[in-house]
Amino acid sequence: MLKYLPLCFCLICVTLSAKAQTVKPVKYKDIIFSDIAIDKDLSYAPDASPDKKKSFLFDLYQPTDDHSAPRPLIIWMHGGGFKFGSKDAKGIKLWSKTFAQRGYVCAAINYSLSKKDPLFNFSELQKSCFYAVQDVKTAIAYFKKHHADYNIDPDKIILAGNSAGGLTALQTAYSTNAQLAKIAGVNDSSTDQQGILKVAAVMNFWGAIFTLDWLKNTRVPIVSVLGSNDDIVSPTHKSAPLFGGVDIHKEADILRIPNELKIYEGYSHELDKHFNPLFTGGNATQKRWLEAGQFAADFLYITLFK
Secondary structure: OHHHHHHHHHHHHHHHHHHHHHOOOOOOOOOOOOOEEEEEEEEOOOOOOOOOHHHHEEEEEEEOOOOOOOEEEEEEEOOOOOOOOOOOOHHHHHHHHHHHHOOOEEEEEOOOOOOOOOOOOHHHHHHHHHHHHHHHHHHHHHHHHOHHHHOEEEEEEEEEEEOHHHHHHHHHHHOOHHHHHHHHOOOOHHHHHOOOOOOOEEEEEOOOEOOHHHHHHOOOOEEEEEEOOOOOOOOOHHHOOOEOHHHHHHHHHHOOOOEEEEEEOOOOHHHOOOOOOOOOOOHHHHHHHHHHHHHHHHHHHHHHHO
16 A cells, blocks of 8 residues: 555645646736736826826826726825825835736826925824815716726725825725814815715725724725834824724724724834835835735725625
């Protein structure tokens, strides 16, 4: 009997190898397109005044030679504390490319930045977020109007962002203009005219929400990723005036909102070991960004497509 063991072992290895080779990557979950097309510096508000045009630019990422049915769109929003940053941020370019390789259309957008100092003034940060949300809503309206031009599904628009971009994505999905204007101290009569916008999901990379009560407004699925030692956007409300990813996860579970949370133990903001805004995005950090993207892609696939 023993003399047949090597043969049996070889047969098992061949069988497992054959099975592995027959497993096909899954669209929207796995990377299946090698080439993507990037159209740069398009505008989601083409009639904007010259001094505002830069704030409304976007880059469009889509898989090359993809002629499938209308595709889901991810609107990506950069970080930078509502003071700095653009659609050219390392993380935004990385996620836009890799999600396009999974079959998504990705729009990496600019939005209005503050001329004041939101980084050290929470009231100003809230106001800055309010105006950023208005820009995102303009972008959503643009893509819904032009969905046929870009071959996108207007019912599958996903909001995604890191840091300030994550804040903007969450507030856009879960607050009304009137609610956000009130908490931001903005007096704008037009804010009462718009309720909750319908979006398919939110990808929240180390962002937060101003109040957990807004999670009762709708049931948009949320996937969050953060570092346990984040001292810029705290994972919990205990040490910050925001409600971070841990708080969101717990409340979403109570409200039975589809959600997932991934925590990188021992890491700080942007999944850096020690966050420094001038030197973020090294090779090791980008590896974690890619892992965060795969975690989010797995969640979106199960939640929206499976």
